[in-house]
Amino acid sequence: MNPRIPAVLESETKNYLKCPECSSRIGSVDHLKEGTRFGIWYCQSCGTAVSGTVLKTGIDIVVHDDERSTPSLTLLRTSHPLSTGDYVYIVVREVLFPGFNSPEHLSYWYNEHSCPTNYLGLQIFEGCNSDPHGLLQWVDTIKRPTTEEYQAMSEASSGIKGFDETDLSWDNLLALFPRLQVVLDLDDGIDVKPKLVGLGLTGE
Numbered sequence: 628m629n630p631r632i633p634a635v636l637e638s639e640t641k642n643y644l645k646c647p648e649c650s651s652r653i654g655s656v657d658h659l660k661e662g663t664r665f666g667i668w669y670c671q672s673c674g675t676a677v678s679g680t681v682l683k684t685g686i687d688i689v690v691h692d693d694e695r696s697t698p699s700l701t702l703l704r705t706s707h708p709l710s711t712g713d714y715v716y717i718v719v720r721e722v723l724f725p726g727f728n729s730p731e732h733l734s735y736w737y738n739e740h741s742c743p744t745n746y747l748g749l750q751i752f753e754g755c756n757s758d759p760h761g762l763l764q765w766v767d768t769i770k771r772p773t774t775e776e777y778q779a780m781s782e783a784s785s786g787i788k789g790f791d792e793t794d795l796s797w798d799n800l801l802a803l804f805p806r807l808q809v810v811l812d813l814d815d816g817i818d819v820k821p822k823l824v825g826l827g828l829t830g831e
């Protein structure tokens with residue numbers, strides 16, 4: 628029998644900037660050298676906007692109320708149905724910057740401008756193309772509901788259990804994203820309501 632020996636353990640300390648409003652982690656600061664100015668950075672939980680300066684003794688930050696962003700949920704789906712006729716739907720958690728909320732702006736951002744890697748958090752290949760813009764199409768963006776708002780929605784729609792963005796079903800998607808029904812109505816073909824074949828929750 629192989630001998631049992633004590634394991635060697637190693638600890639590592641990482642420093643994160645915490646949100647001055649909700650205490651969530653905004654970002655890692657270990658890579659910033661003394662004298663560096665950074666930001667504006669956004670809290671992904673509450674939308675608080677901060678910039679900062681790295682000093683010898685610590686980090687000073689400034690909260691920018693005029694740049695505060697809105698925590699949001701965005702529903703995307705594949706540009707084309709799979710061979711089965713179904714689409715894959717993905718929900719992205721993000722923050723929306725001030726003034727960045729029109730359907731024109733959002734559809735341009737997701738359909739054409741942004742690299743899918745940025746909001747999926749993983750590298751996607753389409754053949755040899757490692758940055759396939761247009762892979763996913765924008766369906767709808769909403770302000771991310773608070774816990775209380777989820778509770779109210781859950782009570783209002785009996786039968787929908789565990790109503791939040793981490794426990795998604797087709798009914799939840801339809802209730803959360805009003806524009807989804809509009810997009811489904813515009814779909815060509817006889818089967819107006821494509822089946823939900825996949826669901827991802829990304830962005831954090």
Ligand SMILES: [Zn+2]
Nearest residue numbers: 646649670673
């Ligand atoms: Zn926050």
